[in-house]
Amino acid sequence: MAPAKEGSTLAAPAGYTAVPVKFSEERRTHHYLYIKEHKVREDLDQTRPQNRTLFVLNVPPYCTKESLSQIFTSCSPVESVELQDKPGPSETQSNSVSKHFSLRHLKGFKVAYVVFKHPSGVQAFKSFKVKKPIVLSGIGHSIKTGINKWIDNYRASLTDVAELQAEVDEFMKGYDERVAEEEEKAKEEEGVPDEEGWVKVTRKGRRPGLARTEAVNIRVTEREKRKRAQKELLNFYAWQHRESKREHLAELRKKFEEDKQKIALMRAQRKFRPY
Structure with a gap:
């Protein structure tokens, strides 16, 4: 979505609340976050409790989990923030076996799920009023960009061997226990x-x-x-043993004669005759 100009207002979709944000004080344009209470059946999404979760649309690429937590902490303490490419079940719970093999960096605009520690956080947000765009990157909470961001991403991609070995040992220990239980x-x-x-x-x-x-x-x-x-x-009887040996010797003699004929034919066809 194209950024809005400073001082402009935008109507939010039905059921959503529009919250303007911008990267820094120097920026003249800002984006809108569209937020509503997350409501689904509890058995479908147990990682996002009812009455404690907000669903956020149109999260800009530069917005991080820490930035979203900073925004909603003013309403109530935040328990967790999860960013995804599109709405759906928790990707960290469904697709990831280990954190060492799920280092995927999201690109473009995203969606987010913000979980408060107390149900009062959702009620506090409903009465939350924003008069001017919220600055995401400031002195107290700076967002890294450019080469600094690339360096952090590279460092995060490096695997701690000792930590990985400990995780593998723990997994194998649980696996051996399950196998022993099945055998018992x-x-x-x-x-x-x-x-x-x-x-x-x-x-x-x-x-x-x-x-x-x-x-x-x-x-x-x-x-x-x-x-x-x-x-x-x-080969149950002695005469069967004798017959099988006789047939085997006859087969060997036959192959020997065939090989002699092949050698004689090759010598007759040879063009170079040194003697």
């Missing part, structure tokens, strides 16, 4: 028939697998019987 539970359930009389069979010494059905067990048993029968009938 499988041992307890193994051999105990369920309500329909079926017994769960697992592979001992490994992680518990899926129980086989009756049809699968029958097919596996029949296949093993056929393999066993073939091994027992193959």
